[in-house]
Amino acid sequence: MSSDDxxxxxxxxxxxxxxxxxxxxxKIHIGLMIACFSSFMAVIVLNVVYIIVPVIWLVLASIVCTLGGLFLFFFDCLNGYLEKSLDYKHKAECLGYEKHLYKAKENGFKGFAYRCERYM
Incomplete structure (x- = not known):
């Protein structure tokens, strides 16, 4: 099997x-952060509406939205979706770098390959 194959x-x-x-x-991380932000914005809206129309259900709804937003935030933090995304992106970039370095060595660009290895 050749190196290109x-x-x-x-x-x-x-x-x-x-x-x-x-x-x-x-995408999972961004979706959870948007949902968390939306939940906290709903809490602000519910509190403003409660000032205008004092109904106890608005307070209970804002408590539920606060707890939901905190759950989403901690769910994202505990599962580490951002760290996983960055880790896989780093792995893909490292493999791409090694692929191009190998091709450069194979094609005879030894000076280029040496400079790349020195910074690796």
Whole structure:
């Protein structure tokens, strides 16, 4: 198996898989943060409406929204979706870097490959 075949069959699919996982975890993180922010904005709106129309259900609804927002925030923090996204992105970038470094060495750009290895 030549190096180009190995890169095409083994390295490139792994890079794509890591990039897909990074996007997936990033979307999950952003979705949870938007839901958390929306929940806290609903609490502010409910408190303003409570000042205008003092109904006890508005206070209870704002308590539920606060607890829901805190749950979403801690759920995201405890599962570490942002860290997972950044970790997979870093792995994909490292594999891409190593792939290009290997191709540079194979093609005879030894000076370029040496400079890249020195900074690696």
């Amino acid at each position: 190995y890169i095409a069959s083994q390295v490139d699919p792994c890079i794509r898989r890591y990039e897909e996982l990074s996007r997936k975890y990033h």
